[in-house]
Amino acid sequence: MEYRRRELLGASAAGIAAAVGGCLGLGGDQSEGSITGEELALATTTSTYDTGLLDEINAAFQERFGTPVAANAQGTGAAIESARNGNADVILVHARSLEDEFMREGHGVNRRSLMFNDFVIVGPSDDPAGVADTEQATAAFEAIASAQAQFVSRGDDSGTHTKELAIWDQSGAEPGGEWYQELGSGMGDTLNNASESGSYTLADRGTFLSMQDNVDLEILLQGPIEGGPELLANPYGIMAANPEVHSNVNYDLAMAYIGFFTSPEGQELVGDYTANGEQLFYPEALSEDPNFQQYVPEGWQPDSSEE
């Protein structure tokens, strides 16, 4: 019996040894490069991450403060929800209405307007709905609806999705029917899908530019950066989770990150970042003139009847 037992032990030893070896290896990596032994939990949108901007900013932040940034790239809705559950120290998102709601609920503090780019309406180059002939985003959506041309929607409560719904809302058209498909995917997946299926979609310029070599789509209606309608503006905001509501968050680090991102150095990194030779984001945090609206929910007045 002794012999048999030993044989069995040998068989299971392999997995154990491998697992333990891996464990030790991982432990070493986690503390690498961190002075404080801490890290900053950033919940953000796919557009800032997938374009590579955050790799640039976060590397510079880590070099300066010795703290690595753990960036969790989701849609804006998911990123805010993650912070609402206390799972993020700082959020970087692009849907003002959702940001304002988050602030009004007391979850977020110290909002800053960080940077902007714009949305563009992209589609197949033969442009069956004639979007290129329109000048307003609402008119473009109406043209797509009346032609019943294929349109793919993010459908994921992201900032882009929120903007898309706002445009449909302001237009005279109803999205629906077989030509309108909600994907529930990130911007990159949605662009891939639109390219394959010959559909129109609303995209942030940054993600589109960084992917345009890989997709068969063209910009048919420009946003405000190239003289298009103001409705297609895409402003990004950053704010810290309220440490009084979420006692576990790392408020100091969050503020250090916001401070770095909105500093002349951070803003210069934003302005200098390019993909395929084109600037993706435009810094907006620094100005000689005061911009008080960035700190409060849009349209908030001290004498309004709120608490």
Add this chain to the structure above:
Amino acid sequence: MPFESLAEPNYLRSIIQVSLTVSLTAILLSTLLSLPIAFVVGFADFRGKRVITAVINTGMGFPSVVVGLLVLMALSNSGPLGALELVYTPEAMIISQCVLAAPVITGVALSAIESVDDAVRDAAYGVGGTRTDVALITLKEARYGVVTGILAGFGRAISEVGSVLIVGGNIAYADGTSKTRTITTAITLETRRGEFETALVLGAVLLVLVLLVNGIVLRLGGR
């Protein structure tokens, strides 16, 4: 710019490391959990045994995204286990993969144990073996089936993307070092970025790794 992210030396090495560490640890833990259950259910005769077997077999097909969601809700800082601060860590991914792999290991091991011929057990009793001896003999007869179960569990764990994406968050640091990015979640990210070539290379790496682990285990298992 194909293979851009693969040019970062840390990137590939660290996501492979995270993938292997998480999945192997998860398999170790779920093996320790599953085999005793498989032995008890396999050796004992009791009412409701068929129900338990059915439950285990159902668990083999449990959707990974649902496991991910449940683990996220439990570990979230506003959830019941929030104080542990495990959300978006490799430990959270180990937990969800452990939950996913356990029914596979238990189910396959159980069926291997049950299929050992009764004559083998009777013979062991006949030559005067104790209960422990008989159990060990049965285990030895069933060992290939048990190892197959463990490998199937490993295959499920390392190739799974739904739950690790939810509870891990697919996080890598700015220098490309992975925190919770596994090979599978890196494939979803690269696909989303339109970097299909990189995604394909990662897919090939995953296949080779699974093949290697299978080869090593089967070799050590004496086959």
